[in-house]
Amino acid sequence: xxxxxxxxxxxxxxxxxxxxxxxxxxxxxxxxxxxxxxxxxxxxxxxxxxxxxxxxxxxxxxxxxxxxxxxxxxxxxxxxxxxxxxxxxxxxxxxxxxxxxxxxxxxxxxxxxxxxxxxxxxxxxxxxxxxxxxxxxxxxxxxxxxxxxxxxxxxxxxxxxxxxxxxxxxxxxxxxxxxxxxxxxxxxxxxxxxxxxxxxxxxxxxxxxxxxxxxxxxxxxxxxxxxxxxxxxxxxxxxxxxxxxxxx
Amino acid sequence: xxxxxxxxxxxxxxxxxxxxxxxxxxxxxxxxxxxxxxxxxxxxxxxxxxxxxxxxxxxxxxxxxxxxxxxxxxxxxxxxxxxxxxxxxxxxxxxxxxxxxxxxxxxxxxxxxxxxxxxxxxxxxxxxxxxxxxxxxxxxxxxxxxxxxxxxxxxxxxxxxxxxxxxxxxxxxxxxxxxxxxxxxxxxxxxxxxxxxxxxxxxxxxxxxxxxxxxxxxxxxxxxxxxxxxxxxxxxxxxxxxxxxxxx
Numbered sequence: 001x002x003x004x005x006x007x008x009x010x011x012x013x014x015x016x017x018x019x020x021x022x023x024x025x026x027x028x029x030x031x032x033x034x035x036x037x038x039x040x041x042x043x044x045x046x047x048x049x050x051x052x053x054x055x056x057x058x059x060x061x062x063x064x065x066x067x068x069x070x071x072x073x074x075x076x077x078x079x080x081x082x083x084x085x086x087x088x089x090x091x092x093x094x095x096x097x098x099x100x101x102x103x104x105x106x107x108x109x110x111x112x113x114x115x116x117x118x119x120x121x122x123x124x125x126x127x128x129x130x131x132x133x134x135x136x137x138x139x140x141x142x143x144x145x146x147x148x149x150x151x152x153x154x155x156x157x158x159x160x161x162x163x164x165x166x167x168x169x170x171x172x173x174x175x176x177x178x179x180x181x182x183x184x185x186x187x188x189x190x191x192x193x194x195x196x197x198x199x200x201x202x203x204x205x206x207x208x209x210x211x212x213x214x215x216x217x218x219x220x221x222x223x224x225x226x227x228x229x230x231x232x233x234x235x236x237x238x239x240x241x242x243x244x245x246x247x248x
Numbered sequence: 249x250x251x252x253x254x255x256x257x258x259x260x261x262x263x264x265x266x267x268x269x270x271x272x273x274x275x276x277x278x279x280x281x282x283x284x285x286x287x288x289x290x291x292x293x294x295x296x297x298x299x300x301x302x303x304x305x306x307x308x309x310x311x312x313x314x315x316x317x318x319x320x321x322x323x324x325x326x327x328x329x330x331x332x333x334x335x336x337x338x339x340x341x342x343x344x345x346x347x348x349x350x351x352x353x354x355x356x357x358x359x360x361x362x363x364x365x366x367x368x369x370x371x372x373x374x375x376x377x378x379x380x381x382x383x384x385x386x387x388x389x390x391x392x393x394x395x396x397x398x399x400x401x402x403x404x405x406x407x408x409x410x411x412x413x414x415x416x417x418x419x420x421x422x423x424x425x426x427x428x429x430x431x432x433x434x435x436x437x438x439x440x441x442x443x444x445x446x447x448x449x450x451x452x453x454x455x456x457x458x459x460x461x462x463x464x465x466x467x468x469x470x471x472x473x474x475x476x477x478x479x480x481x482x483x484x485x486x487x488x489x490x491x492x493x494x495x496x
Contacts, residue, residue: 019271
């Protein structure tokens with residue numbers, strides 16, 4: 001997690017577009033024990049200190065009924081975060097991760113989400129546990145946690161839509177970012193492909209896959225994919241894409 | 249849930265401030281089977297149809313490593329929602345709820361959050377299940393679901409901060425919005441107070457509470473609170489606040 005604004009070894013930024021696709025309204029302020037980004041917990045904890053969510057008076061009526069929910073989802077604006085990093089090095093050791101594979105506060109839209117326990121309500125202030133943000137963080141939204149909420153609205157057509165069985169969509173691809181990897185940096189690529197294939201296998205009930213892998217020369221056939229084997233076989237190709245399909 | 253822009257019986261709006269406290273960047277588009285708000289599911293389901301999250305090319309590198317997470321948290325902008333309702337009537341039956349006690353798309357900052365299953369990755373497109381939004385919904389953020397994520401960053405001071413035992417903060421208040429209730433509409437108030445007291449009792453290990461309730465005349469003493477009794481006793485006072493404290 002990048003805690004201050006400097007970039008660390010191997011981190012990568014992109015030119016950030018103007019942030020004007022939509023606008024936010026700060027609806028309150030969050031008060032926590034943490035006044036420095038270096039002290040903030042990396043994640044909130046259910047037995048953490050009590051924090052106060054102060055809702056601005058304009059929205060008071062919108063709290064009615066909230067006490068029926070023991071757990072709330074809170075959204076807040078991580079106002080001290082830079083927004084342009086696409087690769088981050090949480091341990092500052094040169095090893096990087098994509099921003100969307102982290103829960104770092106540094107992201108294109110720095111919106112924090114926490115599931116908190118509602119301890120008490122004092123007028124328009126909620127006393128909660130489970131937050132991880134700085135004192136003074138702007139509040140964006142409060143909703144009942146999905147795990148404790150049942151919709152009150154009448155059912156809709158979409159409620160009953162279900163998906164196709166997994167084995168009919170057994171196709172995925174390795175992430176483009178992995179093309180850049182070389183030598184010992186191939187490990188994350190093997191790891192990624194292994195993770196994908198094992199999940200697809202678990203979901204489809206098939207552990208046999210075949211596919212093709214593009215290269216500068218002819219596509220490499222992969223009659224039966226073994227992640228380790230692929231990584232070895234193609235350690236010089238660094239394909240951008242591996243199409244996988246289950247035999248089922 | 250308010251599905252179109254009309255207001256329903258008993259719903260209440262406030263004059264909405266300019267939405268310029270912070271700006272958002274749309275980082276992609278979400279493609280789902282639902283093209284009408286009337287058809288959208290009220291909540292996503294794990295066995296729902298597969299949906300495609302198309303990330304704009306600028307952010308491609310930020311996906312690296314995401315395949316290691318089977319569950320992702322997705323944030324999106326509910327672009328068709330009005331933002332000024334504080335009380336909504338999901339069943340359109342005259343009974344209202346505060347917006348923050350609903351997961352309705354209509355809220356001051358219409359940000360949707362879903363936990364989805366990652367089924368596959370095709371270049372910069374994620375194939376997922378569990379979404380509930382309209383086709384074409386703007387994408388705001390993708391993060392590993394908190395339930396499957398372990399921070400990579402080194403521990404911080406705040407990680408070890410824990411809270412005081414519950415019995416030392418056994419105080420809460422009834423929501424101000426409840427003041428307006430009369431007659432049969434007192435039921436939600438009794439329900440709210442019951443919910444609060446039972447949660448406080450569970451958390452503090454005490455089931456005995458006392459406190460005072462302000463009124464136009466002298467404050468009413470509440471030697472031992474019985475939610476039902478309070479509701480009866482004070483059905484003409486409609487207090488804005490009930491201070492509660494555990495005997496412990």
